[in-house]
Each structure stands twice: as C-alpha cells, then as structure tokens.
Amino acid sequence: MNASQRRRMLLVLALTAASGLATCLVALALQRNVxxxxxxxxxxxxxxxxxxxxxxxxxxxxxxxxxxxxxxxxxxxxxxxxxxxxxxxxxxxxxxxxxxxxxxxxxxxxxxxxxxxxxxxxxxxxxxxxxxxxxxxxxxxxxxxxxxxxxxxxxxxxx
Known part of the structure; x- marks a missing residue:
C-alpha cells in the first residue's frame, strides 16, 4: 500500500468514525426528548x-x-x-x-x-x-x- 492509498484509507476511516459518532449523539438527544x-x-x-x-x-x-x-x-x-x-x-x-x-x-x-x-x-x-x-x-x-x-x-x- 503506497502513501496516497494509506491517506485515503485513513480519511475514509475518519469520516466513518465521525458519522458514527454524530449518529450516536443524535440518537441520544432524541431519546431524552421522547x-x-x-x-x-x-x-x-x-x-x-x-x-x-x-x-x-x-x-x-x-x-x-x-x-x-x-x-x-x-x-x-x-x-x-x-x-x-x-x-x-x-x-x-x-x-x-x-x-x-x-x-x-x-x-x-x-x-x-x-x-x-x-x-x-x-x-x-x-x-x-x-x-x-x-x-x-x-x-x-x-x-x-x-x-x-x-x-x-x-x-x-x-x-
């Protein structure tokens, strides 16, 4: 795996982690207001x-x-x-x-x-x-x- 592929893989992992965290925070906020x-x-x-x-x-x-x-x-x-x-x-x-x-x-x-x-x-x-x-x-x-x-x-x- 070369350097550009490694950067792309880290970017995809970071975006996936960020979207998972955002989803969890939204779910927790909605659960409190139900x-x-x-x-x-x-x-x-x-x-x-x-x-x-x-x-x-x-x-x-x-x-x-x-x-x-x-x-x-x-x-x-x-x-x-x-x-x-x-x-x-x-x-x-x-x-x-x-x-x-x-x-x-x-x-x-x-x-x-x-x-x-x-x-x-x-x-x-x-x-x-x-x-x-x-x-x-x-x-x-x-x-x-x-x-x-x-x-x-x-x-x-x-x-």
Missing part, C-alpha cells in the same frame, strides 16, 4: 416508571381546584377505569375544562402527577388519536361479560 403517552390505568399499574412521559385522558368532572393567589391547579385525569391527580403550575389553555380531553406532559411524584405542559383538545368532537385508542384498549381489557338474554348482546361481544 415522551411516551400513558393512561392513568397504565401509570397506576407501574408501566410508566419514573421517567418523563405524557398522561392522557379526560379531566374528571368536579375535580378542578385552584390554589388562591397562585397558578397552582389540581385536577384529576381519568380513562374511565382509573384516576390520577395532577398538579400544574402552568397557565392552562383556554379550552381546558372538566369533562374534556387533555394530555399532560410531566413526571409522577409519589401519588400524583406533576404536569409541566398541559394540552387541551380543540373542540367538543375531537380527541387525540393516541388517547382514544389507549382508552379504548383499557376498556376492552377490563370489560365484564354479562350473561346475555334473548334479544340482547353481552358487553364486549360484536353485534
């Missing part, structure tokens, strides 16, 4: 862990409480099967209200969830696809089959 979506049922079963994640569901009616003189707001997110209290110090969106869909980004702390970002749905007919599918799966898993009588279908059976 926030997975969980329902209250999944969080309470321990599937979410202590990492940063998104909590999705409906704001339970009658659960909204504001601390006087501060931005601290407490509310409960439910998926129909389980409920999880949420504490937020953020300014809530205009469309945020009880009985509406919500996605809250943050971390679980002890027996409640600390929200750092609150997103509310934009109208009364829309629910984020991720939340709707997660809530539907949770209800399918926990559906109780009732004995069917003539002319009726048991819950969870197709028509």
């Amino acid at each position: 926030a997975y979506l969980y329902t209250p049922s999944e969080v309470l079963r321990g599937e979410a862990g202590q990492m940063r994640f998104r909590l999705g569901g409906m704001v339970a009616k009658g659960s909204l409480q504001r601390e006087p003189g501060s931005l601290v707001t407490w509310f409960t997110v439910t998926d129909g099967d389980a409920q999880l209290r949420v504490r937020s110090e953020q300014v809530l969106p205009d469309l945020f209200r009880e009985g509406q869909g919500v996605i809250v980004t943050g971390q679980r702390k002890d027996d409640y969830f600390v929200g750092t970002e609150v997103l509310a749905k934009h109208d009364e007919t829309y629910m984020p696809q991720e939340v709707a599918s997660k809530m539907g799966k949770a209800h399918q898993k926990h559906a109780v089959q009732a004995p069917s009588t003539p002319g009726t279908l048991a819950e969870g059976t197709p028509p």
Whole structure:
C-alpha cells in the first residue's frame, strides 16, 4: 500500500468514525426528548416508571381546584377505569375544562402527577388519536361479560 492509498484509507476511516459518532449523539438527544403517552390505568399499574412521559385522558368532572393567589391547579385525569391527580403550575389553555380531553406532559411524584405542559383538545368532537385508542384498549381489557338474554348482546361481544 503506497502513501496516497494509506491517506485515503485513513480519511475514509475518519469520516466513518465521525458519522458514527454524530449518529450516536443524535440518537441520544432524541431519546431524552421522547415522551411516551400513558393512561392513568397504565401509570397506576407501574408501566410508566419514573421517567418523563405524557398522561392522557379526560379531566374528571368536579375535580378542578385552584390554589388562591397562585397558578397552582389540581385536577384529576381519568380513562374511565382509573384516576390520577395532577398538579400544574402552568397557565392552562383556554379550552381546558372538566369533562374534556387533555394530555399532560410531566413526571409522577409519589401519588400524583406533576404536569409541566398541559394540552387541551380543540373542540367538543375531537380527541387525540393516541388517547382514544389507549382508552379504548383499557376498556376492552377490563370489560365484564354479562350473561346475555334473548334479544340482547353481552358487553364486549360484536353485534
């Protein structure tokens, strides 16, 4: 191998190493910013862990409480099967209200969830696809089959 071939080989190896390093750094940066979506049922079963994640569901009616003189707001997110209290110090969106869909980004702390970002749905007919599918799966898993009588279908059976 002559000198020019050796230089070319070192250049190719250096470029390969640099692109591998850049790929690793990008993957690590993206991994830190990923926030997975969980329902209250999944969080309470321990599937979410202590990492940063998104909590999705409906704001339970009658659960909204504001601390006087501060931005601290407490509310409960439910998926129909389980409920999880949420504490937020953020300014809530205009469309945020009880009985509406919500996605809250943050971390679980002890027996409640600390929200750092609150997103509310934009109208009364829309629910984020991720939340709707997660809530539907949770209800399918926990559906109780009732004995069917003539002319009726048991819950969870197709028509």
